[in-house]
Amino acid sequence: MDPRTHERRRPPLHGLVIRALLVALVATALLAAIAGGLLRAGLGHWLPPLPADAAARAALGHAALMMVGFLGTVIGVERAVALSHGASTAGRTAVFVAPLTSALGTLAWLAGLAAPAQALWLAASLAFVAVNLVVLKRQAAPHTALLLAGALALLAGNGLFALGVDAPLVLPWWFDFLVLTIAAERLEMARLMRPHPAARPLLLLVLAALLVASACTALAPRAAGIGFGAALVALALWLVLFDVARRTVHAAGLSRYMAVCLLAGYAWLAAGGAAWAAMAAGAPTRDLALHAIGLGFVFGMVMAHAPVILPAVTGIRLAWSRAFYAPLALLQVSLLLRLAGGLADDGLRRAGTLLNVAAIVLFALTIAAAAWAWRRAAANAPAAARAARARAAPPAAR
Numbered sequence: 001m002d003p004r005t006h007e008r009r010r011p012p013l014h015g016l017v018i019r020a021l022l023v024a025l026v027a028t029a030l031l032a033a034i035a036g037g038l039l040r041a042g043l044g045h046w047l048p049p050l051p052a053d054a055a056a057r058a059a060l061g062h063a064a065l066m067m068v069g070f071l072g073t074v075i076g077v078e079r080a081v082a083l084s085h086g087a088s089t090a091g092r093t094a095v096f097v098a099p100l101t102s103a104l105g106t107l108a109w110l111a112g113l114a115a116p117a118q119a120l121w122l123a124a125s126l127a128f129v130a131v132n133l134v135v136l137k138r139q140a141a142p143h144t145a146l147l148l149a150g151a152l153a154l155l156a157g158n159g160l161f162a163l164g165v166d167a168p169l170v171l172p173w174w175f176d177f178l179v180l181t182i183a184a185e186r187l188e189m190a191r192l193m194r195p196h197p198a199a200r201p202l203l204l205l206v207l208a209a210l211l212v213a214s215a216c217t218a219l220a221p222r223a224a225g226i227g228f229g230a231a232l233v234a235l236a237l238w239l240v241l242f243d244v245a246r247r248t249v250h251a252a253g254l255s256r257y258m259a260v261c262l263l264a265g266y267a268w269l270a271a272g273g274a275a276w277a278a279m280a281a282g283a284p285t286r287d288l289a290l291h292a293i294g295l296g297f298v299f300g301m302v303m304a305h306a307p308v309i310l311p312a313v314t315g316i317r318l319a320w321s322r323a324f325y326a327p328l329a330l331l332q333v334s335l336l337l338r339l340a341g342g343l344a345d346d347g348l349r350r351a352g353t354l355l356n357v358a359a360i361v362l363f364a365l366t367i368a369a370a371a372w373a374w375r376r377a378a379a380n381a382p383a384a385a386r387a388a389r390a391r392a393a394p395p396a397a398r
Helices: 003-011 013-040 052-060 062-082 089-094 097-110 112-137 142-162 167-193 199-215 221-242 253-280 284-315 322-343 347-392
Strands: none
Touching: 013 052, 013 062, 013 097, 013 284, 013 347, 052 062, 052 097, 052 221, 062 097, 062 112, 062 142, 062 167, 097 112, 112 142, 112 221, 142 167, 167 199, 167 221, 167 284, 199 221, 221 253, 253 284, 253 322, 284 322, 284 347, 322 347
């Protein structure tokens, strides 16, 4: 590509500043969520010394920081970038209100301002619903309707959280937000396979059951929990049967890597759904349920899509290599250890938790190395092209 063309396609300066700020805030949310997870697992000694009140806030807000502060902001940024194309300057700024407000909520929580943080997260979810209404208006389709449903689930979860409702009533809505968002993206991709005519109605039925179970959690927690878990298992089965990953796993390079991530994530979604149903029935499977879905499935989707989404959102290009498989493999091992530890040995659970963190850190380092490799290759490309032209030139022109 002509460098001047690339320059013309760069976002305006204010857009770059907003994105850089959001990257820093997203990283803060992720680090705080990781710290909270280690503290909750009794592994605070692996962290640098933290003030007691800061450690308590990170531990208490672990789920909110990961699902709303980190993932909610990341998804908000992705949606804002997609919607900003072709918009006016004011419009490009307006679509970033949701992720910026969400990120500010994270800062407020970490500063000990719990009520303002909850209010900011609630305001962010309202803005996110507005963004998705615009998306649906631009493209009325089943997958954009699901994106709006996911935004409404986030609004419901953040609203309950702001009211001080207990975590068992809030978590299903936050998981609904993430699951519906992923399902919407996979439904859009499923069109490439020309799936069975019953595929779309089946998916909508499963997701409707998921939302009904979430709504009934306060009224009948045992039955609703079993229904919620069963719906997740059914969704995993749908994804295995109808998702394009079944075909692309036979491809090569990045396409195959993404498919492996997706299929592994679907397996963890099924395991998490079964563990959720068992938890509702009284089994001690809460840790497995939360982390099989949150890490095995949701973070597995992050690993799958980051090589494609990150360049689109930040402009940072990545050089693909097989090194991406290393954090993916480590994540699977860490979750298996956590599964075994949750069922039999607390030491294994803690080891699995540490390896969860190691997998996330290794993935971040892999992304950084891929970005550096692309920049190095891009810098060397002009010299290589000149050398090739010189070799190809006739003797008289040399």
